[in-house]
Structure formats: structure tokens, C-alpha cells
Amino acid sequence: MxxxxxxxxxxxxxxxxxxxxxxxxxxxxxxxxxxxxxxxxxxxxxxxxxxxxxxxxxxxxxxxxxxxxxxxxxxxxxxxxxxxxxxxxxxxxxxxxxxTCPLVSKVHIEAARHHEAGLQIVMIGHAGHPETIGTMGQLPEGAVLLVETPEDVATLEVRDADELAYVTQTTLSIDDTAGIVAALRARFPSIRGPHKEDICYATTNRQEAVKAMAPHVDAILVVGAPNSSNSRRLVEVGARAGCSYAQLVQRAGDIDWRALDGIRSLGLTAGASAPEVLVNEVIETVQARYDVTVTEIETATENVEFKVPRILREPA
Missing domain, CATH: 3.40.50.11270 (Rossmann fold)
Structure with a gap:
């Protein structure tokens, strides 16, 4: 056939x-x-x-x-x-x-610095996510207020509207976060933000690649775990960027082929915690069903490397 x-x-x-x-x-x-x-x-x-x-x-x-x-x-x-x-x-x-990822540690340091300067901290993040818990846990209870949406900003009760700073979870949607920051700045014009955006380079790059890919494809598969914030954001970004269907899959066996029936183009990406072996598994599974032509859409190159802690570099 x-x-x-x-x-x-x-x-x-x-x-x-x-x-x-x-x-x-x-x-x-x-x-x-x-x-x-x-x-x-x-x-x-x-x-x-x-x-x-x-x-x-x-x-x-x-x-x-x-x-x-x-x-x-x-x-x-x-x-x-x-x-x-x-x-x-x-x-x-x-x-x-x-x-802890050094870029998450950077947010911890920012929050501590603002706290020492007497500012109350607003964190943009997802309630219950380990990164949010970890960042809020850097400071005494009550020192950090959490917002998840622009609507949360409207009901925020602060100590002093002129003594505020905000930090963000590193794996959020760039566009969603921009909306929340705009709401914060509109309500609290003197609020201080990070010198450089807290959303990490990898989250930003992966979202930008999906935005570039979305107009060319009938559907997008995102390889990643359901509890992975950055993977779930890629699904949302793809849908908003013009792709009519975006699906999160942990493995090739999770693909809903009925939802992909009749497609002529398919986008594929992976969250920041998904190994390339799982991407290759999906590619092979797609190739078994279709006559595939592979095209890469590259929007950035990454050459970042972080050192492991000294205790692991020292002899036992």
C-alpha cells in the first residue's frame, strides 16, 4: 500500500x-x-x-x-x-x-536581594509547581505573593504599592507572562522587575521555534511529560500561533493517530526535559506510517553549558 x-x-x-x-x-x-x-x-x-x-x-x-x-x-x-x-x-x-538549575538559582538570588532591600515580592508562577515552591521558600512565609493570571493582579493585596518587585518562574509562556507583567505595571507603576528576563533562554528558544513552525503545519506533537511546565507551554504556544491541533505525548505510543487523520504536514518538538531518543522514536513511528520528508526549522543555536558542583569534581 x-x-x-x-x-x-x-x-x-x-x-x-x-x-x-x-x-x-x-x-x-x-x-x-x-x-x-x-x-x-x-x-x-x-x-x-x-x-x-x-x-x-x-x-x-x-x-x-x-x-x-x-x-x-x-x-x-x-x-x-x-x-x-x-x-x-x-x-x-x-x-x-x-x-538546582543555575538560572533558577539566579531568580532565588534576585528575590533575596529585593527582600533585603525591604521590598515585597510578587512571583509570577504556577501554584504547586516545585520551582515556585522552591523560589517562594527562599524567603520567610508571606514575603512572596503568587500570581498566575492578570486577574490575580487585580485582587492582589500588598503591603506598600511603592515597595514591590516581581520575579517569575523560568518555564512560563513568554506571551502569558508579558500580559501579567503589563497588569502589574499598570496597577503598580513603580514595581521593579529583573535586570534580565527570568524566563530562561531554553524556554524562550523552544517557544520561538514552535511559533515559527506553527503556520506551516496541520498539527504539532510535543514530546514531554504532563507535569513538565515548559512542555505544556509548547502545546499552548503552538495552538495560539496558528496550528489547529497540538498534542503532548510522553512516548510514540501515546500519539492519537485518529486526531492526525488526513494531515499533510506535522510539526515535532520536545520540552527541555525530554531526551532526543524519544524524539527519534516518534520520527521512526511516523516514518512507518507515512512517506516522510524531514525539514528542520531552526530559530536559534544553543551552546550553553553549566559546570557540575565542585563536590563531584573532587576525588572521593
Whole structure:
């Protein structure tokens, strides 16, 4: 049977960012240095394939420090943790490694600096996301107010409208965040923002690539986990940028082929915590069904690399 022709547009950049790459490397190096098991507080990054792979190598994933024994190393996830967590690990004299993405740590430092200057902080982020919990947990309870939408800004009760600063989660939609920032500036004209945008380069680049790809395709597949903020934002960005159908899939087996029936062009990208092996898996599955012509749409090149913590570079 003759396969239907399909143009497959690959977004670039896609997949792993420098923070995710560093976090995975930290777990692997810790297992190499101290042997298994090594404990990891929360999923190191939001991707089941990555977590399962590290679990097979000797990582034990837990949600609280209380689940970790004192005599084994513990790693804090790339999303960051409240200040109380490393403080408790130090009190218990545990060996711990902080895999917080340096760009998330930058937001932590910004928030602390504003707090020391006497400003109340407004955080733009998603309630309950580990990164939001970690950033708000850098300061005393009540020091940071959370907003998720422009509507939240309208009901915000602040201490002093002239003494405010805002920070953002690093994995948000650029366009959504711009709307919330505009609402904040309209209501609080003297509010201070970051010197450089908090939304990280990888989130920005992946969203821009999807925006460039969306007008050319009938549908978009985003490889990523349902609990991955940046992956979910890519689905939303694709839909808003003119693509009539965008779908989040963890693996090739999750693709809803009925929804793709009759398409002639398909866009493919991956969230910052999704490995390229899963992208290749999707490409091979699509090639099995269609006569595929692959075209890459590249909007930026990335050469960022973050060093692993010194404790892992020193001999055991």
C-alpha cells in the first residue's frame, strides 16, 4: 500500500537544555562517586524516561528529606528547593548536592536581594509547581505573593504599592507572562522587575521555534511529560500561533493517530526535559506510517553549558 506523503517539520532548538543536562549528569556522577543508592528529592527533571533510566542505575526518588537515610548522599532536583531543605540536610550532617538549575538559582538570588532591600515580592508562577515552591521558600512565609493570571493582579493585596518587585518562574509562556507583567505595571507603576528576563533562554528558544513552525503545519506533537511546565507551554504556544491541533505525548505510543487523520504536514518538538531518543522514536513511528520528508526549522543555536558542583569534581 502506498504511504501518504507527509512533511515533518523538526523544531530547533528542542529537547534537553543545559540545566537538565547538568542535573542528569549530577545524579550519574554521584552514583559513580558514592555508589548506589543515591537519593534524589523529587524527580530530578520532569520526564519519566529519564527518571526510570536513573532509577535503574541506582537513584532512589523520594518526595521529602525525611525519607532519606543520614548516611547516603541526597540530590536536590533541578527545580530548586526551599531554603529549609539544605538547612535540614546540613543539620543532619548529610552529604547533599544541589542540582538546582543555575538560572533558577539566579531568580532565588534576585528575590533575596529585593527582600533585603525591604521590598515585597510578587512571583509570577504556577501554584504547586516545585520551582515556585522552591523560589517562594527562599524567603520567610508571606514575603512572596503568587500570581498566575492578570486577574490575580487585580485582587492582589500588598503591603506598600511603592515597595514591590516581581520575579517569575523560568518555564512560563513568554506571551502569558508579558500580559501579567503589563497588569502589574499598570496597577503598580513603580514595581521593579529583573535586570534580565527570568524566563530562561531554553524556554524562550523552544517557544520561538514552535511559533515559527506553527503556520506551516496541520498539527504539532510535543514530546514531554504532563507535569513538565515548559512542555505544556509548547502545546499552548503552538495552538495560539496558528496550528489547529497540538498534542503532548510522553512516548510514540501515546500519539492519537485518529486526531492526525488526513494531515499533510506535522510539526515535532520536545520540552527541555525530554531526551532526543524519544524524539527519534516518534520520527521512526511516523516514518512507518507515512512517506516522510524531514525539514528542520531552526530559530536559534544553543551552546550553553553549566559546570557540575565542585563536590563531584573532587576525588572521593
Amino acid at each position: 502506498t504511504k501518504q506523503p507527509l512533511t515533518l517539520y523538526l523544531a530547533a532548538p528542542r529537547g534537553f537544555c543545559a540545566g537538565v543536562d547538568r542535573a542528569i549528569k549530577i545524579v550519574e556522577m554521584a552514583i559513580g562517586k558514592w555508589g548506589a543508592p543515591v537519593y534524589v528529592r523529587h524527580e530530578i527533571v520532569h520526564n519519566k524516561y529519564v527518571v526510570d533510566d536513573l532509577r535503574a542505575k541506582g537513584a532512589v526518588f523520594v518526595e521529602t528529606l525525611e525519607e532519606c537515610p543520614d548516611d547516603r548522599p541526597v540530590i536536590f532536583s533541578a527545580h530548586g528547593v526551599p531554603k529549609a531543605v539544605p538547612a535540614e540536610a546540613a543539620r543532619r550532617e548529610m552529604v547533599y548536592v544541589d542540582a
